[in-house]
Amino acid sequence: MDKCYEIFQGTAFTSHTSKEITILKDCLFCVNENGIIEKIVVPENEEYQLFLDKYQGRDNFHRLADGQYFLPGFVDLHVHAPQWAQSGTALDLPLHDWLNTYTFPLEAKYADLDFAATVYEDLVQTLLANGTTTALYFATVHKEASLLLAEICAKKGQRGLVGKVVMDDPEQNPDYYRDINTETALADTEEFILAVQELAKQVKQGVYPVVTPRFIPSCTTEALKGLGELAAKYDTHIQSHCSESDWEHEYVQNRFHKHDAFALHDFGLLGDKSVMAHCNFLDDDDAELFAKTGTAIGHCPLSNAYFANSVIPIARFRDKGIDIGLGTDISAGATPSLYDNAKQSVVSSRMLEDGVNNALPAEERGVPNSRITINEAFYFATAGGGESLSLPIGRIQENYTWDVQIIDTNVPSAKLPIFDPNEDLYDIFQKIMYNTRPENIREVWVQGEKVHSR
Numbered sequence: 001m002d003k004c005y006e007i008f009q010g011t012a013f014t015s016h017t018s019k020e021i022t023i024l025k026d027c028l029f030c031v032n033e034n035g036i037i038e039k040i041v042v043p044e045n046e047e048y049q050l051f052l053d054k055y056q057g058r059d060n061f062h063r064l065a066d067g068q069y070f071l072p073g074f075v076d077l078h079v080h081a082p083q084w085a086q087s088g089t090a091l092d093l094p095l096h097d098w099l100n101t102y103t104f105p106l107e108a109k110y111a112d113l114d115f116a117a118t119v120y121e122d123l124v125q126t127l128l129a130n131g132t133t134t135a136l137y138f139a140t141v142h143k144e145a146s147l148l149l150a151e152i153c154a155k156k157g158q159r160g161l162v163g164k165v166v167m168d169d170p171e172q173n174p175d176y177y178r179d180i181n182t183e184t185a186l187a188d189t190e191e192f193i194l195a196v197q198e199l200a201k202q203v204k205q206g207v208y209p210v211v212t213p214r215f216i217p218s219c220t221t222e223a224l225k226g227l228g229e230l231a232a233k234y235d236t237h238i239q240s241h242c243s244e245s246d247w248e249h250e251y252v253q254n255r256f257h258k259h260d261a262f263a264l265h266d267f268g269l270l271g272d273k274s275v276m277a278h279c280n281f282l283d284d285d286d287a288e289l290f291a292k293t294g295t296a297i298g299h300c301p302l303s304n305a306y307f308a309n310s311v312i313p314i315a316r317f318r319d320k321g322i323d324i325g326l327g328t329d330i331s332a333g334a335t336p337s338l339y340d341n342a343k344q345s346v347v348s349s350r351m352l353e354d355g356v357n358n359a360l361p362a363e364e365r366g367v368p369n370s371r372i373t374i375n376e377a378f379y380f381a382t383a384g385g386g387e388s389l390s391l392p393i394g395r396i397q398e399n400y401t402w403d404v405q406i407i408d409t410n411v412p413s414a415k416l417p418i419f420d421p422n423e424d425l426y427d428i429f430q431k432i433m434y435n436t437r438p439e440n441i442r443e444v445w446v447q448g449e450k451v452h453s454r
C-alpha cells in the first residue's frame, strides 16, 4: 500500500461481460506511478479503513462528491482526424461521390502544418472533453501532418494510435491528393512508424503508429502487400475500411474475386492488432476469418446509416466471438461523442430486429435476435475497444490503466433526472449512458494523469 501514487474513492461502473455491468460501490482505487490500477479495495475489506486512515486528507487522495461516478474512458476505434473540419456538413452524397467532392479536397489541405495543428489540437481536446481517452486515428497521406497528430496526442495526454493514410493508386485517387507512387507510400509509412515509435519512448500513456491502407480501392496490390510486410516487421496495429458500401464491396469483388476480408488476409492485414471499420457486408465465412485471426470490427452505427444505408448485425458478430468496439467515424458520423454512437447502436439494432416497414405482417419484419442492450453498447465503447486493440484499457479493474471519466450528475446546467437519493445504481448507470453531455464530464484521466477538467 506504500506504492500508491494516487488514491480515488467513489462508485465505478465497468463491464463484467459484454452483457453485464459490475458496480463497484464506494471502493478505493489505488493507482501506481505508472498509471496502472494496482489494487481495488471494497468497503467490506479490513484494509479499507487502514487505507482511509493513511491517505485521507493528502494531496493524492481524491474523493468523489455526491452524485459523481467513475466510468472507464471511452475507446474510439475509428476517427478521421482531418475530417473534423467538415463534421456536420457534407452528408448528402453517397460514399464515392462524397470522397471526391468534399473529403479528398479537405484532406489535401493538411499539407499545411498550421492548418493541421489548428484542427488537430481542437479535435483531441474535444474528444477528451467527450470522455474519449484512446482514439484510433486516420490522419492523411502527409507524413509530417500525421506525425504532428501523434505529437498533439502525446502532449495533451490522450492515448493516440495514428495512421499515415496510404492511397497510391493513380487510377483511383486524384492527382492533387495521393501518395506520389507506391515506393514513396511505403517509404513514408516506414519513416512514420519509426518516428512515432521514437516519440512513444517519452509518452507515458503511449502513442502508436498504425499501418493504414485507406481501403482496398485506394491502394495498388504492391502497396497492400508492402503494408502487410511493414506491419509484420514493426509489429504495428493495422486499420482500414472493410466491406463498407455497395460500391466498395462490388469493386473488391470485381478486382480480387473475393470479399474484402479474404483479400486483406492475403496481404497480411488481418490479425490481433487489426481493426476494420464498418464491415457491413461480412458473411459467415468472413466473420469466421475475423474470429480466427483476432481481427476486430470498428462499429460505426451513425456513419453506417448515412454512408452504407446499413444496420450491421452486430449481435450476430458478437456471438461469433469477434472483438468489437465503437467508432464515431468522424465526419461520416457527425458527432465527436461515443455516447451518441452507443445510443445509436442500440437504436439501430432495435430497428434491425423489429423492422421498419409496418406494411408487412409482423412475422415478416426484421431479423430476430438482433437487438443489443445499453450494457453491450457500453461494453463496445470501453472494454470491447480495449480488447480490439489488445491493450489493457477500457475496464476499471486491477492491472488495467487508470483511464476514467468522472461523471457529475448534479451539474446545474445539465442535471440528470435523478430524484431519489437512494436510487438503484444500475438505473443511475443507464441514465448516465443516455443523458451525459460534455458538461457532465467533470474530469478525464489517462494513465493516472488528469488530462481534462471543467
Ligand code: GUN
Pocket (backbone or CB within 6 Å): 080, 095, 099, 103, 214, 215, 241, 244, 303, 307, 329, 332
Ligand atoms: N472509405 C474510404 N475512405 C473513407 C472515409 O474517409 N470515410 C468513410 N466512412 N469511408 C471511407
Ligand code: FE
Pocket (backbone or CB within 6 Å): 078, 080, 241, 277, 329, 332
Ligand atoms: Fe471511415
